[in-house]
Amino acid sequence: MANICIATTATNNQVILRDYVSGFPKESDLYIAAATVDLRVPPGSMAVLVKNLYLSCDPHSRTRMGKPDPSSPTSMAHAFTIGKPISGFGVAKAIHSCHPNYKTGDLLWGRVGWEEYSVISPTPSSHFKIHHTDVPLSFYTGILGIPSLTAYVGFYEICSPKKGETVFVSAASGAVGQLVGQFAKMVGCYVVGSASSKEKTKFGYDDAFNYKEEQDLSAALKRCFPKGIDIYFENVGGKMLDAVLQNMRTHGRIAACGMISQYNLKEPEVLHNTATIVHKRIRVQGFAAVEFFDRYSKFLDFILPHVREGKITYVEDIAQGLENGPSALIGLFHGKNVGKQLVEVARE
Amino acid sequence: MANICIATTATNNQVILRDYVSGFPKESDLYIAAATVDLRVPPGSMAVLVKNLYLSCDPHSRTRMGKPDPSSPTSMAHAFTIGKPISGFGVAKAIHSCHPNYKTGDLLWGRVGWEEYSVISPTPSSHFKIHHTDVPLSFYTGILGIPSLTAYVGFYEICSPKKGETVFVSAASGAVGQLVGQFAKMVGCYVVGSASSKEKTKFGYDDAFNYKEEQDLSAALKRCFPKGIDIYFENVGGKMLDAVLQNMRTHGRIAACGMISQYNLKEPEVLHNTATIVHKRIRVQGFAAVEFFDRYSKFLDFILPHVREGKITYVEDIAQGLENGPSALIGLFHGKNVGKQLVEVARE
Numbered sequence A, B: 001m002a003n004i005c006i007a008t009t010a011t012n013n014q015v016i017l018r019d020y021v022s023g024f025p026k027e028s029d030l031y032i033a034a035a036t037v038d039l040r041v042p043p044g045s046m047a048v049l050v051k052n053l054y055l056s057c058d059p060h061s062r063t064r065m066g067k068p069d070p071s072s073p074t075s076m077a078h079a080f081t082i083g084k085p086i087s088g089f090g091v092a093k094a095i096h097s098c099h100p101n102y103k104t105g106d107l108l109w110g111r112v113g114w115e116e117y118s119v120i121s122p123t124p125s126s127h128f129k130i131h132h133t134d135v136p137l138s139f140y141t142g143i144l145g146i147p148s149l150t151a152y153v154g155f156y157e158i159c160s161p162k163k164g165e166t167v168f169v170s171a172a173s174g175a176v177g178q179l180v181g182q183f184a185k186m187v188g189c190y191v192v193g194s195a196s197s198k199e200k201t202k203f204g205y206d207d208a209f210n211y212k213e214e215q216d217l218s219a220a221l222k223r224c225f226p227k228g229i230d231i232y233f234e235n236v237g238g239k240m241l242d243a244v245l246q247n248m249r250t251h252g253r254i255a256a257c258g259m260i261s262q263y264n265l266k267e268p269e270v271l272h273n274t275a276t277i278v279h280k281r282i283r284v285q286g287f288a289a290v291e292f293f294d295r296y297s298k299f300l301d302f303i304l305p306h307v308r309e310g311k312i313t314y315v316e317d318i319a320q321g322l323e324n325g326p327s328a329l330i331g332l333f334h335g336k337n338v339g340k341q342l343v344e345v346a347r348e
Helices: A061-065 A073-078 A137-141 A145-158 A177-187 A216-226 A238-247 A289-308 A322-334 B061-065 B071-079 B137-141 B146-158 B175-189 B217-224 B239-249 B288-306 B322-334
Strands: A009-017 A030-038 A049-056 A089-095 A107-113 A117-120 A128-129 A167-168 A189-193 A207-210 A229-234 A248-256 A283-284 A316-320 A342-346 B009-019 B030-039 B048-056 B087-097 B107-113 B119-122 B126-131 B167-168 B188-196 B207-210 B227-236 B248-255 B283-286 B316-321 B340-344
Touching: A009 A322, A009 B071, A030 A283, A030 A322, A030 B167, A049 A107, A049 A137, A073 A167, A089 A117, A089 A137, A107 A117, A128 B126, A137 A342, A145 A177, A145 A229, A145 A248, A177 A189, A207 A216, A229 A238, A238 A248, A283 B316, A316 A322, A322 A342, A322 B283, B048 B107, B071 B137, B087 B119, B087 B137, B087 B217, B107 B119, B107 B137, B137 B340, B146 B227, B146 B248, B146 B288, B167 B175, B175 B188, B175 B227, B207 B217, B217 B239, B227 B239, B239 B248, B316 B322, B322 B340
Parallel strands: A167 A189, A167 A229, A189 A207, A229 A248, A248 A283, A316 A342, B167 B188, B167 B227, B188 B207, B227 B248, B248 B283, B316 B340
Antiparallel strands: A009 A030, A049 A089, A049 A117, A049 A342, A089 A107, A107 A128, A283 B283, B009 B030, B048 B087, B048 B119, B048 B340, B087 B107, B107 B126
16 A cells, blocks of 8 residues: 555644653653644655554663763663653554555554654664554563563573572562563472562462561571572662572572662662672673564564463553653652553554 | 502691681681691592692682581581691692502692692592693693683683673782783783782783772773773672773673682672663673583693793792791782792692
8 A cells, every 4th residue: 555645733742851860750750741743754764653552661761861971872872851752662553654664554562752643763673563463452562572572581591490490580560570470480490579569479479578578688588598599580679689699599590681779769779799699600691672672573472372372461550641651650660560561542 | 550558657737727717817827737647548448648739829718718607508518627727729649549540640630638648539520630741730720720710711601702802800910810811812802900019910911000009990990991891800809890890881791700809808898880780781600610620621722732832821929838828828818929829838
């Protein structure tokens, strides 16, 4: 079908960064403003105008809200811009396209703005066309998207799990954690999770604890893992990581994709137990799922049958409407969400 | 040649642990005492009586001098015993053997006591017969032994170096560090070392600094590595590791075989910059060369030609006589040695 270019515009509500954030972000650090969007993209531009359906709330966004550090090119490149919409991963539908691989009506997921409409320039490393629509589209922000790829790569590739090993997952009910827990059970591991409430620890783990109720995290871990931890899937950092290091077994593996507990601190929590890395010959590997996009197709082949057959479940926490996006995003840093937090901007 | 069992004894001077050590070890924590050794081993015992020639002084010994922690089976198994000789790696000559693979006159290296004679029960994973004697026998405590295997495995296998990458080596003139520096130059890396004196930084590095003269370790590293560090070969831990984390490049690798700066502290130095492991997707791998003994033969094939042709040099700091063993070992923790510290107990 040929693209038909109709010159018309629409209101485009956007979530704007008011000022750089230091410490815990507040809802007032963001505001909603109405812009106008041209509903056509320039011919020959490789651009696609998309209508955003679901936006993913990711802890990582906090690192982009702070004042960029001029000495760090990465920080400069990634920081959000004051007065502009923030961005992240989302599910969207093509409204108008001058890109040869996308046509009106195509569904995709990848980087978009926090707004009703975005103009994107998709590449194979930034956006993926959605071919399977028998599953909820929102799943492409979670169990079929980055968080699940994070769990998959981090657990299977980086942690090299073996049946019978012990696995600890922090942020156990979060977008990534709830999947690591299920993957670990599938391998035949003994899995313990920690979260910020009793409700959140009911995710099919062999054991769990509410870290807010523990005086001594190391003692809690020793209680759950009398023989120690083989694999730690690190989502929080700080004191929890320090306590885990005290309880790791020889040849333990730690996959670290995030340290949410540290993002809002002016001074990071200190670690005392790093010598354990030598004594116990531990491997600690930081990673980011976006660097494993070449595995995405193989990953989908693995996960889709499990999703369709209900063998893996996924809990979502869906905020309705872009106007509720700021509170949903900020809520992440207070542990308000149960399961994967996302925002439904529009239904298809 | 048949083993001839002659019933006779000899005086056996030994280096004895006086009491468990806390804080920095002192020479007075060790003392020399004369025991008597039977110069034959019991028939059918698989034992070998050896005369010790060279003893290796290793930072790791400090971890065995402390009071063992009853909650740690490893600590209980490894701790030295009060009133008994300490032990370590050494080069020795078989005096009498009831082991089928060893005969009188054979040279070997592996675990022995700090004493003139030891009775050992060699296994393929604890002792290696010495076949090449055209090189100094003392080299089997260093460039042909554990420190060199540590450098080889840690640098080539764990750090996966590529030509043009930047490499930082702490304890740059030590038993391990001086070899990592040379291996890195052979790969075509840019290599910087740190040590505790100007003299020690003259080991063929592209650049070097004396960490005792630097107010700000991170600033020193930034000066030497304006674009950051790809590979850190960790020998010291603590503040240096924290400063290195601040200066690592994306996808950096840290091989950690020791943290000598921490062994004598009652409370370890804290780390502030561990979040970098996630942000920069860094891999930190603790390891011990003894777990790579299956590589020893391949390693010898690699290193021996370089040693014979003088393409790799190795600086040794040799204390003469068992009676000077305690001061040589303690000196390690004050950075007194230049190069590999060892003790010559006897010439062949």
